[in-house]
Amino acid sequence: MPLVAANAIKNSLSSYHDTILKILGSNEFKVLIPKVKMNQLIKEGDSLYTVVGVYKHNAQQLILSDNSMGIITKPIREICDSDLDSVFNELVDNIDKYLNLYKIEDKLTIKEKFYALKK
Structure with missing residues (x-):
């Protein structure tokens, strides 16, 4: 219950x-x-999650490409803005595509807000 x-x-x-x-x-x-036992793994459609109380907790991993992993493991002073942009775009696209528990309504607006942070 x-x-x-x-x-x-x-x-x-x-x-x-x-x-x-x-x-x-x-x-x-x-x-x-x-x-349903606490922390029981549940598959609903394409989503995998556990339930704690009334909340769903994502049980899937977000995997980045080798290129993005190479970028984020560099020392910060060696990373250029275009590299950060490509990693962020990949994150948003992969969350939208693979992590169905999270709904991204407007990817363009999210990306625009990210780019505005750099100004």
Whole structure:
């Protein structure tokens, strides 16, 4: 039982079913697994995550290309702006493509904000 539901039931006399209905805002739900252990790895679509309380924690790794890894392991004074731009672009693109738990709505705006930091 999610902690939020347990607290709602403890603080009032409503049933578990009524509490879930309030949280979901719908009369239709189906219990697929009666109990999920803390930190249990869950695969939903293309996403892998663990559940702690009511929060999803990403369980996937973000892997960068050899080129980007070479750039970020250089001493900072040897890294030029164009190298940082390419690493940042790769990060944003890979997060959007592979880490489905995180939604990037507007990649262009994010990149523009990053470039504005350098000014």
